[in-house]
Amino acid sequence: EPEVTQTPSHQVTQMGQEVILRCVPISNHLYFYWYRQILGQKVEFLVSFYNNEISEKSEIFDDQFSVERPDGSNFTLKIRSTKLEDSAMYFCASSGQGARTDTQYFGPGTRLTVL
Amino acid sequence: GIQVEQSPPDLILQEGANSTLRCNFSDSVNNLQWFHQNPWGQLINLFYIPSGTKQNGRLSATTVATERYSLLYISSSQTTDSGVYFCAVVENTDKLIFGTGTRLQVFP
Numbered sequence: 001e002p003e004v005t006q007t008p009s010h011q012v013t014q015m016g017q018e019v020i021l022r023c024v025p026i027s028n029h030l031y032f033y034w035y036r037q038i039l040g041q042k043v044e045f046l047v048s049f050y051n052n053e054i055s056e057k058s059e060i061f062d063d064q065f066s067v068e069r070p071d072g073s074n075f076t077l078k079i080r081s082t083k084l085e086d087s088a089m090y091f092c093a094s095s096g097q098g099a100r101t102d103t104q105y106f107g108p109g110t111r112l113t114v115l
Numbered sequence: 116g117i118q119v120e121q122s123p124p125d126l127i128l129q130e131g132a133n134s135t136l137r138c139n140f141s142d143s144v145n146n147l148q149w150f151h152q153n154p155w156g157q158l159i160n161l162f163y164i165p166s167g168t169k170q171n172g173r174l175s176a177t178t179v180a181t182e183r184y185s186l187l188y189i190s191s192s193q194t195t196d197s198g199v200y201f202c203a204v205v206e207n208t209d210k211l212i213f214g215t216g217t218r219l220q221v222f223p
Binding site: 048 | 145146148150155156157158160163201203205207208209210211212213214215216
């Protein structure tokens, strides 16, 4: 069964450093998402991406965050200058027809630790 | 915005017991999904169920959209069922809004 993959599984970085989290969505999917989960809390939406542009973003997704689909298979989340409060599990998801009418499939997550 | 509440927040069961988890949402939704977050943090899709009833092995789910709730049934629970169960809904935008979760612990 096709699945969403994410790398790395765990990233440790120093405060102020840039990090790039990578995702390979399911190959025929068109809608891509990033979510995050701070330890012990619920999962929160960050951004959705369709047709090579952001379709929606949350208040969390400020100027420090950016997303990119650099080629036909990868989808990346960049945090320019990490803060302690960015420590969380980051999930990538994809769907074929958009969240309103289709299942979102989640990757295994990248655990980001900011020291 | 829409509120998604789950109950109970915590549930402790002995292996073999049955359980019902509930998800209430405050407004109409276009989509509802149930997930199991395992102890390694992975989110596993259980059901895509904006309305009606579905079954998959020992798990089944029912969504009554007009009354704004969904139920997840786990029968003959096993220790591998332990983890956190989330429901998540889609309102009028293209994002999932997650509930507060139910933490399930199944003991042998």
